[in-house]
Amino acid sequence: MKETILFDEGYQWIMFGRDPDKPEGIIDTNQFMIKDGNRNVLLDPGGIEIFSSMLACVTRYADPSEISDIFASHQDPDIISSLGLWDRAVPHAKLHAPWLWEGFIRHFGCENIQYCGISDEGGEIELNHTRLQFIPAHYLHASGNYHVYDPEAKILMSGDVGAALEPEGAPMFVEDFDQHVQKMILFHQRWMPSNRAKNDWIRRVRKLNIEIMAPQHGRLFKGDDVKRFLDWFEALEVGTGIKNTARSYA
Amino acid sequence: MNRHRHQQAFFVSSAVVASRLRTVMQIAKEISLAAKNAKAIAERAGEKANSFKPITDFIDEMGRETIQLVEEINDQALSVSRSAVEEFRCSDASARFVRATELLGDNERTKVLSEKAEAIRKDAQRQQKEVHQQAMQLLDLLQQIGSCMRASGVISTRSRVEAVTAEEYQESLQVVAETIEKASERIKGIIRDCENTIHHSM
Ligand SMILES: [Fe+2]
Ligand SMILES: [Fe+2]
Numbered sequence: 001m002k003e004t005i006l007f008d009e010g011y012q013w014i015m016f017g018r019d020p021d022k023p024e025g026i027i028d029t030n031q032f033m034i035k036d037g038n039r040n041v042l043l044d045p046g047g048i049e050i051f052s053s054m055l056a057c058v059t060r061y062a063d064p065s066e067i068s069d070i071f072a073s074h075q076d077p078d079i080i081s082s083l084g085l086w087d088r089a090v091p092h093a094k095l096h097a098p099w100l101w102e103g104f105i106r107h108f109g110c111e112n113i114q115y116c117g118i119s120d121e122g123g124e125i126e127l128n129h130t131r132l133q134f135i136p137a138h139y140l141h142a143s144g145n146y147h148v149y150d151p152e153a154k155i156l157m158s159g160d161v162g163a164a165l166e167p168e169g170a171p172m173f174v175e176d177f178d179q180h181v182q183k184m185i186l187f188h189q190r191w192m193p194s195n196r197a198k199n200d201w202i203r204r205v206r207k208l209n210i211e212i213m214a215p216q217h218g219r220l221f222k223g224d225d226v227k228r229f230l231d232w233f234e235a236l237e238v239g240t241g242i243k244n245t246a247r248s249y250a
Numbered sequence: 251m252n253r254h255r256h257q258q259a260f261f262v263s264s265a266v267v268a269s270r271l272r273t274v275m276q277i278a279k280e281i282s283l284a285a286k287n288a289k290a291i292a293e294r295a296g297e298k299a300n301s302f303k304p305i306t307d308f309i310d311e312m313g314r315e316t317i318q319l320v321e322e323i324n325d326q327a328l329s330v331s332r333s334a335v336e337e338f339r340c341s342d343a344s345a346r347f348v349r350a351t352e353l354l355g356d357n358e359r360t361k362v363l364s365e366k367a368e369a370i371r372k373d374a375q376r377q378q379k380e381v382h383q384q385a386m387q388l389l390d391l392l393q394q395i396g397s398c399m400r401a402s403g404v405i406s407t408r409s410r411v412e413a414v415t416a417e418e419y420q421e422s423l424q425v426v427a428e429t430i431e432k433a434s435e436r437i438k439g440i441i442r443d444c445e446n447t448i449h450h451s452m
Contacts, residue, residue, distance in 0.1 A: 021353070048346075051346050051350070052346045052347075052349035052350040052353060053350075053353060055346075055347070055350035055354075055363070056350045056351075056352075056353035056354040056363075059350070059354055059357070059359045059362070059363055060354065060357060060359075063359055063362055064362060064363075064366070065362075084339070084343070085343055085346060085347075088343055088347075088366070088370060089347075089366065109339075
């Protein structure tokens, strides 16, 4: 799996993705690790099929016994279906995930790891060098959904927001925003259900100081492309699935 | 990964056994009913069916025992299925940890991962033994039903002979005996299938 260091000042943000080992037919995902001394956090560690690659990557940076926290933005299989395996690898860790999805996420297997439900208004956890904020992103796309903002590194891990469907081996960062839009339209229009939720999120996120916006699929946005994304997303109408129901069965 | 395929067959096959037992339950109830019927006829026949009475009692008991055994087997099949699923998950986890160790390659922390992989492999092995043990218990219970049915088969054949002395009741007693005999045969067949299914998964 490809590794990219996103931030390295006293502590690190590392991104893992573009796994060549993953079976065909499953969506490519970006996983993140924040390495801060004895506190190591995994953000959206991914599905069962990429677990082996992820565990190998993560172990290069920290002993499994030093993985203290896992964050799951929502309940999707590409986010956290590997939980039952992490439960064996890092049984002492805490899982920070939407309170709303606890009964559902536990279906993936969570016997040892402690489930810490994040309340609707969000929350935060303190590491050695920074304090991570769990920013509510409900209905983007899951009904209980959060992003992670690090005010020190100025990184927003934005889950499925900003995601793009890319061919294999795509570069890590957006290079030409206007060209990139084509790869994002379908994803956002069809997977995001609510214009109201979207606009509320944009209003809050505009107040954050963001250097890098890092979605869970596709390329990351850097510098001005973050603002470009927010403008583009604001103008986009989402929840388009119902347009097709005119031709549906009932 | 061959072992996986085999274990998969196991949690499926125990479910298959459980579903076939529903039919056995139905037939066992038919046997009980037929035995009660025979008892009533024997009652009416009085002295003429004296030698027939203990036989109906015996068959009635067989039917009840079978019903109880089926319930036990159902629980046992569920346990096997549950353990086999756990074993599958364990073996799967074990394979994924081994793969992670390979991917990590030569690294100062390789030992940490390989130790974890080994611990999970041992877990999987323990689970596999458990599944095997539970499957043997399941076979044992199936065998008990089998021998119950062989006994009631023999008894019902004998009761047909005994029915001869029951004069005007002879025919109805013989019909009952025949019903029981056929039911026992059917159960024996199903049990044999179940045993084969379990053996194939072992
Ligand atoms: Fe999702
Ligand atoms: Fe996703």
